[in-house]
Amino acid sequence: MNTVQPAVAVAVVCVATALFGVYGLRPGRATSDFYVASRAVTPLQNASAIGGEYLSAASFLGIAGLVLAYGADMLWYGVGYTAGYLVLLAFVAAPMRRSGAYTVPDFAEARLQSKRVRQLASVLVVLIGWLYLLPQLQGAGLTLRTVTGAPLWVGPVAVAAVVMTTVASGGMRSVTAVQAFQYWLKLTALAVPVIFLLLAWRADGAPWPDADEPPRFRDTTTVTVHQAVDVRVEDPVRVTVHGRLDGERLDGERVRIGPGVHAIGAETRVRFPAGADVPHPVDEEPVDGLNWTRPLSGTEHPGYGTYSLLIATLLGTMGLPHVIVRFYTNPDGPAARRTTWTVLWLLAAFYLLPPLYGALGRLYTPELLMTGRTDATLLLLPDRLLGGGPAAAILGTLLTAGAFAAFLSTASGLTMSVAGVLGQELERRRARRATAPP
Template identity: 80%
Template sequence: MTDAQSIAAVTLVCVATAMFSVYGLRPGRATSDFYVASRAVSPLRNASAIGGEYLSAASFLGIAGLVLAYGADMLWFGVGYTAGYLVLLAFVAAPLRRSGAYTVPDFAEARLESTRVRRLTALLVVLTGWLYLLPQLQGAGLTLRTVTAAPLWVGPVVVTGVVMITVASGGMRSVTFVQAFQYWLKLTALAVPVIFLLLAWRADGAPWPGADTPPRFREATTVSVQQAVRVRVDEPVTVTVSGSLDGQRLDDAQVRLRPGDHRIGEGATVYFPAGADVPHPVGQEPLNGNDWARPLSGTSHPVYGTYSLLIATLLGTMGLPHVIVRYYTNPDGAAARRTTWAVLWLLAAFYVLPPVYGALGRIYTPELLMTGRTDAAVLLLPTRLVGGTVGTLLGTLVTAGAFAAFLSTASGLTVSVAGVLSQELEHIRARITARLKRRATPIGRPRRANAMAEPREGRAYVLRLRLAGVAAALVPCALSLVVVRLPAADVVGLAFAVAASSFSPLLLLGIWWRGLTPQGAAAGLLVGGGAAIGAVAVTIAAQPSGGWPQAMLSRPAAWSVPLAFAVMIGTSMLTRRSIPPGTARALVRLHAPESLVLPHRPGSAAAAAQDEP
């Protein structure tokens, strides 16, 4: 695939995204349009939009890359991502829609009548959203680097620019149109090439990767090292090197690589003969075919890691801010349930495809195991396996789908984070204004009972919302250029763990247990969310290798989620006298059919909870 074709594919996706944003702009003038698309999105369109934003870089590129490297154990990612919506459907979807909130902090304040819990929830929403944005932006850099040799910073900058246009144009209404279109583009971009890939694999007669041998080059291969890497060689092999090897500058020199560690510099190329074992990055032992194909055998402490991953994906789905906000756009609770059923079918149709790319990548792109760029398998397979004009066209289609994955997820995350940022800034402004007015109010003059009952309408406020969208996109863009790179699915798994350890207890207990108190919620959020965020920070910064510390820090949900629930329940029982007085009314609003619940203005959920019957 030529650079011109790749650039054309990316440009076409970006232009289509901008056009859908403009289409959604026309009615997007009010706060309700920006936040929740006026609560008028149909179930099928909403399900398509959820699929569009949910199928991120981790789904489009990351799962295939992890299957390539670690085999059957990684199939749990797709299972957990999809099954998480069953939990969402059973326990959260309809009550959350009935809450009338714009954001998760709105729900927290309405249920617990506490501005402190609201502020803490808002902080966690922003941190989780930015953590989830990082792999989208880094995946964009990897994609453009792979198909055009562009610098890694180009992809994040392009995605950030398009996302800012999308979000600033019309908020949730524009994002909904964009993401619904991009789901079907991503499904097509994987489904069509996989037919040709399987046909080419059958014609080639290559065996399925199941032999009891380490990964090997099937044919003579030249490996381009785009980032410096330290690799371990287990069997001696003669290679031809251009570039830096073990600190020496070589120019098409034949070198005998002896068993041990070797450092290959950025930009170097290494020619391996057919049949040579693929070197592996230091600290990442390769799996032979049998271990690769057999569950619970490819990673350290696999039972713990598998269950921790399932807990994170099953419970983390309900806490992801860009997923939760989608249920506020449905007309009612019944539509929220129908949306979830449709999402299950759409995700199931998609997740059967990435594992096929991962398995074929094990055969035809084994050099990615050496460079650590396994996420690129989906991008390279069409031209590597099919070749010719057809392979070029299929590669262009896959590139377009990958960029759609980055744009759709980044758009949803940005609009949800922007909504929280703008709401909190408006609340701070309103509190300051209210205090100033109270000081200036003459004695005996009645004061307003609730100076910040709902978000303001009007052009000035919507402008602030759009500016918040710009800020919400710029911060993770800057972070993506400096943080250590990890596989996309791993980073997204960490974001799921943070969401499962913070928002999941808050939502489940807030919806189903009247005994939850503001002190209990705050303690659970701090302990559970803080523990998960700490594990994420250590994993990204220090990248611990091997043993229980690595397993527990890289997959923290198995201990951080029970810890959050225990702290939230225990503290609430110790402070049961602090149960908010409006708890009974809030629970009636969450669980009674819409026809039996008194209507309220679509403003802050806190105001709704405080309305008198």
């Protein structure tokens, strides 16, 4: 894989993000301008911004990887993530906007008349924001390492630098412009390549695996294991190893590995013949072809598992601080409701695409099941289907740009929501000190 184009794509996305952030530097520096963009964001722009920050690393890369590994059951994630906005529409959007608050703790205190509730809400916003931010930084590092070979720390540093610059330059006004742009970039980055990948799959004529078959390598494949892993082999197979296997250092020797558990060291390359079963980590049982294609078949109690997943995603959407704060930026309650309806359509259009990448990944990148890096399938598919060349480079570059836009947009929203809460808390303490008797 050529590493120059993906690196250029990441640089272009970062520069474009900074340029859109300049939009927030225009006159108007009041408190409401920084926290809620003067409550003047149109429904379409706000819906695009919500889509930009909501469609994070989990949506862009994660769902495709989950579908690759576990099949049809994972489609419920996209359904839950989208339907969660119906809960927002019914119970949250208009009341939050009518409150006149700047942050979630402001609303909680005004509604319940309790400073303790405000303090608890502030702690939860910071905690949720931090826990949500970590996967974005990790995803940025893994993405850059996958497509360019850069060290893991480069991605998080790049995301942090761009996000801090955007938020500090213009607050919510800058973040809104950036996220609206990044939603449409992500949608384009998914929609355009999948058309060419599906055409390439049809031209290749690759048959779908039989229902009772485990995942298998279609061609002779070299798997690079970046982190040490213990895998279970079901049938004996002869492989070529560069690195450590079961504690022994090998340098290109061809060895036979029998059924059972085998330890593969970090940065080891293992070459498997075509038709071999894909080994799987000992703590993960692979889903066979039959269960992979059938919903409600991957767990012991599929009905309960599905309902619990839907309830978690429906209610979880209502508790995301960087999403809730978006409804403060609409001019009024009706605009907030129109924003929610628009978001439903934008998310529905987006979530049609990752499952297609997951299904193609089941055919062309099954080795990711061995390393656990299934979320990289979206980035590797163009090279696998098109066999390299300019077309694969262009599509891979576009997907890399979309992935990095996902990290930047979500990280911007999280940083803005946490910064708003901390800023309001500091402002209130400063005001209390100023009015306290000497």
